[in-house]
Amino acid sequence: MATFVARVFQNWRVSASQAAFNQARNASVLCKRLEFKEYGDPMEVISKVEEEISDDLQPNEVLVKMLAAPLNPADINTVQGKYAVKPDSFPAVLGNEGVGEVLACGSKVKHTGVGDWVIPFLNQFGTCRSHAIAPEDDVVKIRKTVPLVEAATMSVNPCTAFRMLNDFVTLDDNDVVIQNGANSAVGQAVIQMCRVYGYRSVNIVRSRDDLDELKEYLTGLGANVILTEEELRTTQLFKSGELPRPRLGLNCVGGASATEVARQLAPSGTLVTYGAMSRAPLTVPTAQLIFSDLRIRGFWMTHWTRTHSVSRARWEMLDEMQTLCDQGYFKAPRHELVHIDEWREAVRRTMPGGGRVGAKQILIFDRDLKV
Amino acid sequence: MATFVARVFQNWRVSASQAAFNQARNASVLCKRLEFKEYGDPMEVISKVEEEISDDLQPNEVLVKMLAAPLNPADINTVQGKYAVKPDSFPAVLGNEGVGEVLACGSKVKHTGVGDWVIPFLNQFGTCRSHAIAPEDDVVKIRKTVPLVEAATMSVNPCTAFRMLNDFVTLDDNDVVIQNGANSAVGQAVIQMCRVYGYRSVNIVRSRDDLDELKEYLTGLGANVILTEEELRTTQLFKSGELPRPRLGLNCVGGASATEVARQLAPSGTLVTYGAMSRAPLTVPTAQLIFSDLRIRGFWMTHWTRTHSVSRARWEMLDEMQTLCDQGYFKAPRHELVHIDEWREAVRRTMPGGGRVGAKQILIFDRDLKV
Missing domain, CATH: 3.40.50.720 (NAD(P)-binding Rossmann-like Domain)
Structure with missing residues (x-):
């Protein structure tokens, strides 16, 4: 059964990918990302790094251009070293949530295609970066009928609400x-x-x-x-x-x-x-x-996602959430879109007592992004 | 299913009762009981009452001679008016737990016979009395192979332990x-x-x-x-x-x-x-x-007993408890047997800080009782 569910979940993540799309581009992109090299005051230990990255992809990898990534209080706690999840290594890229568009696919990528929208499969993806290269299994394809901000903020808070209303x-x-x-x-x-x-x-x-x-x-x-x-x-x-x-x-x-x-x-x-x-x-x-x-x-969503990563329950939840969003029954919380270059302002507003409480700060990486 | 279980439970309460036993004696007995007429300090509001009661039984009633009845902290709290269960009316008879012997049965009593040992079917039986007349449905027959003190103290504390170890x-x-x-x-x-x-x-x-x-x-x-x-x-x-x-x-x-x-x-x-x-x-x-x-x-045993009074779970629990007791795997807690005439001492020792902590006070009604 677990195998069956895993297969269904993988298939659900499939786009009608065509071999033509599944090619690396053999070029490079300028990647901007927010990193922290140690625990401490987020205003001090976070820095923005710019780096050319090659899009020479491994056969199973995808190149994702991030579109939007919210800053959540848990991200701040992580940087402070106060969260129950620690980065695997330093420097670590900030951000657990967000939505990106697939720009290129390795030769053996089966479950996604160029142009698809994807969200992280697990926590700790490091979403506060303009581009990411990752194994295709690290992302989940979602429908492009979902409004962009709703897609970017779907996997933590609405899923927390979903599980608490359904599981207890x-x-x-x-x-x-x-x-x-x-x-x-x-x-x-x-x-x-x-x-x-x-x-x-x-x-x-x-x-x-x-x-x-x-x-x-x-x-x-x-x-x-x-x-x-x-x-x-x-x-x-x-x-x-x-x-x-x-x-x-x-x-x-x-x-x-x-x-x-x-x-x-x-x-x-x-x-x-x-x-x-x-x-x-x-x-x-x-x-x-x-x-x-x-x-x-x-209840802790991170733990649930980890233990149910390929379960039918997760597949059903994400499917339902997308339906609610693309049919207009569900709106993202109040928010502000902030370009990554203005990350300091966004981080400050996300910290406790940081002002403008009640507007989630969502990083974007393209000033011309239309939502 | 509920009906089936109720029937099994009733049958389990049956003794091999014979019509010959099921007769009232048309006499009277001197009943000693501990009553309280209002809430207050147990040493002040509890009193011992002696009264001749007729054993003219209704067809469904049994006359029970109480053998032993422990005083529990909840009994003290009840008298103080601090417990979640209040007596139906005043004066109320003290005591929720104990074991008695059936002395006589009404003409239509089916499930118990003279000489059987019984414990209360529900809380609030009022066990601190030498004799009780009650509908047969208010008592549960238990095996006489169970040692007397274990029988008297079975229905609250050991059952609480049983349920907590089994139900969570x-x-x-x-x-x-x-x-x-x-x-x-x-x-x-x-x-x-x-x-x-x-x-x-x-x-x-x-x-x-x-x-x-x-x-x-x-x-x-x-x-x-x-x-x-x-x-x-x-x-x-x-x-x-x-x-x-x-x-x-x-x-x-x-x-x-x-x-x-x-x-x-x-x-x-x-x-x-x-x-x-x-x-x-x-x-x-x-x-x-x-x-x-x-x-x-x-967990609250009183609530469990009320909601599971005729359930299979209760029948199985009482059966297992009796087996553990009569095979020597389970002993009653440390205790002292105290004659009802010395009730003041027993109540005092049951109250918080009442001294001799660690010896449950068990009222008996016959100074010659052999346990």
């Missing part, structure tokens, strides 16, 4: 999902998927100056209820029976916020933690574990 | 289970069951004066490793590879002790909380949830 609790129509950090990239994905799946989302955000604007934005994505942390503490929403208690809670904040989300869950409800914005640990009252059968879990 | 993680031979509060009644049951099942138990206890004696006692029950809380913090047992990391952790303490137990678990390990002796909530680092897939659950 079997939800029914009109079931309620509650989440904190609802304006995060994952939060925005959760809101949109809940709308598609017919679940109702209760979305917790921190109080802020532009709260009304944020509420309007999240409501536009499909949020059913939006509450501040303070409003959650005293809400009668569930006690009054206006909404059934949530059977699934999603937590990317930790600390008191997570405890409060857990407190609202239905008996035998599950709280899934996928982030820790507050840096505070998770604390839950014992009585809720024992008498209400609260279930506490964690 | 599929363990293999030589897998490791770690638990704190290892000298609790549940802890002693876990140690013995791990030995029977072929698992290795790592047992955490608080440091104390009689530590050597306690270690000897727990080793005698089958404990593989015994560590104090302090020793656990610096142990190399798992880091060195001497033992594989535990896939299941059991927690009845909470606070720092629970965090420390969780820290030792294998990736994707499960921590099950069933008590909170320290009264401190459970705190876990977010990184362990996300990157190590730590799973946090709770």
Whole structure:
């Protein structure tokens, strides 16, 4: 079965590749990339390197021109040496996510062709570079009907939302999902998927100056209820029976916020933690574990992708995500496109407290890119 | 299927009852019982009541002479009004666990006969009384080959251990289970069951004066490793590879002790909380949830019994427990038999800090009882 699924997944990655396309060009390209040679302050240890690379490809390799690559908080943590995944070696290229176009293929490349769009097969691809040469198995072909920014930001945050909504609790129509950090990239994905799946989302955000604007934005994505942390503490929403208690809670904040989300869950409800914005640990009252059968879990997309790289579940997920995107049911989070030459600004804005919070920084490599 | 299981379970509760036995005696007995009329300090609100009760039985009723009934911490919490289960009405009879002998049966009683031993079918039976009249469906017949004290203490603590070892993680031979509060009644049951099942138990206890004696006692029950809380913090047992990391952790303490137990678990390990002796909530680092897939659950035997009262799982569990007991593989926890007239002493010793910690107080109703 595993073999069958692997084969299906490989085939799904195939384009109608033609031998004519599968040729290296025997030329060279100027590659710009963001590297870090050691752990440290991202503003200090990251540098932009420019280098001519030959496109003399090995038979199984592809030359990919990157189109767009988002900077995620995990990328910053990786550079700081604080992330659970370490680079295999230094210098390491920044970036785990992005979309590129295949420029050339080695003679034995079977599963992709020139002009195809591809995303990394696994984490640690090093997407913050204008060009990459990689074994064809290191990339997954995706449909060009998917809008470019959605393609560039598909494999981490929306997939995190997808898995958390699908893998922990079997939800029914009109079931309620509650989440904190609802304006995060994952939060925005959760809101949109809940709308598609017919679940109702209760979305917790921190109080802020532009709260009304944020509420309007999240409501536009499909949020059913939006509450501040303070409003959650005293809400009668569930006690009054206006909404059934949530059977699934999603937590990317930790600390008191997570405890409060857990407190609202239905008996035998599950709280899934996928982030820790507050840096505070998770604390839950014992009585809720024992008498209400609260279930506490964690989720890490990188680990899931690693353990399910050629599974049917992954193939189905990416297929569904692409359908949602190319049919307009799913939008990328708020973002800014930033040329790689202005990488310092993009990195700064991605760091905690870096300003312009709420706009994901997406590196591009061609100033004339049309999205 | 549910009906089938219910029928099997009922039949399993059947004795070879004969019509001749199934007769009320049309007399009366002097019943001594421990009652509480309101919530409060157990030493103040519990009182012993003596009353003649008629054994004029309804057709479906049995008259049970209680032989032994342990006092559990949950009974104390119930009297204090702090437990998740409240009495249906006041005055309420103390006690959820115990074993009795059937003295007489109503004319339509089918599933039990005079002389049979029975335990309560559900929680809240009110076992701290010399005699009880109850519908036959409120009791479960058990084998008289089971030693009396083991029979009296079977339905709460050993069943809690049984379910926690069976329902959360599929363990293999030589897998490791770690638990704190290892000298609790549940802890002693876990140690013995791990030995029977072929698992290795790592047992955490608080440091104390009689530590050597306690270690000897727990080793005698089958404990593989015994560590104090302090020793656990610096142990190399798992880091060195001497033992594989535990896939299941059991927690009845909470606070720092629970965090420390969780820290030792294998990736994707499960921590099950069933008590909170320290009264401190459970705190876990977010990184362990996300990157190590730590799973946090709770367990409450009362809820399980309520939701599985006639399930095959319960029948199989009670059957296995009786086999373990009557073949000598399972011993009751350390205990003292106390006549109901000395109930004050037994209640005092069951309360937190009540002295003689480590000897479960078991009420008896006949000073000449031979165990």
